[in-house]
Amino acid sequence: MRYVQEFRDPTTAKVLLAEIARVADQIGATPEKPVHIMEICGGHTHAIFRYGLDRLTHPGIEFIHGPGCPVCVLPMARVDECVELAQQPGVIFCTFGDAMRVPGTKKSLMQAKADGCDIRMVYSPLDALELARRNPNREVIFFGLGFETTTPSTALTIQQAAREGLTNFTVFCNHITVPPPIKALLDDPHMVLDGFVGPGHVSMVIGIHPYDFIARDYGKPIVVAGFEPLDLLQSVLMVLIQIRDGRAEVENQYSRIVPEHGNPVSIAAIEDVYEKRPSFAWRGLGEIDESGLQIQAKYAAFDAEAKFGIGYGAEVAREVEEPDGCACSQVMTGRIKPIACPQFGQCCTPEMPLGALMVSSEGACAAYYQYGGGRPLEAAE
């Protein structure tokens, strides 16, 4: 498989690992006094554990798993609202696959589907649009979820729906953006981060400059990274070299995909369709200023919040308590490791997730659970 296998070459990986160890030693990183590197994106968390990189890198490097898993940061209230929308007569509710299992206060979308709601798993918002065309007598609602990786495709779909004049298609917009929660984390006095591995696919859309504040205002290095093992190792090395040399810059390891200024077509679609919400609730992180997107008034006909008076379109904001004993918020802010949560693997498993971090394969807890992160492996030598 070209353009993938090259970035998984074991010989190069060994060279990078040795170089990482050398620079980590130069910095004086030890297990007792580790360098804390946050990988922001859930895709990176997943890759680190899938390839066992956490066990291979120098023991003085500690990965902190960031908030970049859209399913994981979704408040339970949003899931409840999805279920309510899906329960309305005549509605076809469309969602990406990994939102299906996220627990709401009463049920997940998967359970709602079993109870008879017409819920379809789609791979693109355009699939939902096609359903709307083919079912003019049904109301098709697409659950718009995700960071800048998925916001453009939802925006383009809304533009297309407007061009066609569809009256039975809306988006329940829960799109969010990456930079604001990073700022919130950096402002948290408990946070001890030394550098970041930045999200590659988000940056493909927005470019690398939205992260300038991390280097400029907070003095932390950030390297935008690809998702293959060699990408991650090289990015970790680049972060370490910046730390060693006393630099704090935004660097682009993933230059084969990420243009410095992003994708102008996507950015134009985003700016045409959405505007920033004053604030948006993140599971585990609370309300964060200007971190969510809402659909502009000119596209109100395609906004499920406006049409159904739900979500931020409701008169009273819905508030839902996190389940008892769920430590997702502490894991999400890097205060504890997943295995330090008393519920981990006990009351909270991928089969019966208590918290969202156990649901998506990109969630830190699910990655720990599935790939044995933090647990002893009795590997044959």
Add this chain to the structure above:
Amino acid sequence: MKDTASVQKPARKPLRDTCVTIAHGGGGKAMRDLIESVFTDVFQPDAMEDQARLTSEALATPGARLAMTTDSFVVTPVEFPGGDIGKLAICGTVNDLAVGGASPLWLSAAFIIEEGTEIALLRRIVATMKAEADKAGVRIVTGDTKVVGRGSADQVFITTTGVGVIPPGRDLRAEHIRPGDVAIVNGVLGDHGACILAARGDMALSSALVSDCAGLGHLMQAVLAAAPNARAARDCTRGGLASSLNEMAEASGLAIEIEEEALPLRDEVRGTCEILGLDPLYLANEGRLVVFVPEAEAEVTLAAMRALPEGEGACIVGRAREGRPGQVTMRTLYGGARIVDMLVGEQLPRIC
């Protein structure tokens, strides 16, 4: 008592319907016409009684045991590159018998048919079933049909039950696996799962992938002839190789370690998995098995498997070892290790 072969059947009009209707499930003439025209004319059971009456010399050997297994088959789409639901229904049950060391002999086949299903489709499915059964050396000796209203089934569901004979002295089971035994698979993994994903057509993925669906009875006989001390085998269907190995690790009380580098995967399957965020270790197969043999018998087993078309891609993927009982680990390309756990629910494609 009359000789059944000499009984003249009354002349029957050809079935003129193009689609199955509720009338075909009503127990009357329409049902009889459907059953005879579509099913029994092809399967040719010995007699039209409500039971099959079976004899086999293999059973007369002292110490021989009967093996029996049952499986239901539902798949969308019912016809896909490399097979259809009928082929799955024969191969799946034949393979369940084969990996247990049994020689498959007889099958039953029960059909739940959705109103409106095309009769031509049923004929195609029945034809593949007959061809696969002949290839595997099994006979379809009894069956049943039910017709349900539109929406109560998805075209056709099939349940097959298989009976086979295990010769005296043969006892394949995961408890017999010993540390150091090697795990061998018979070919590339995940073709069926990836092919079905692409064939559903809701992902705009086009690929030349063909399902690996195949009967493994002959292959398993070849393995057992080459490796008299073969310990245990499993067919890697739903849940893929990862699930089979987890079951075997648990039953054996041993740990199993596989090598990422050794896993046989096609580029198309890797690519499909990359795009959708799936793990090929969990993709379904319908013509793949994993067998544990003592290391000393590994080479002869590989040679015997590779001599057959369904074992062409045979290779060693890992081995059993002392360790945490039931734990399956994978040594990654970089020498790292990770747990290969059982699948939870179904694999769901990731958002981004």
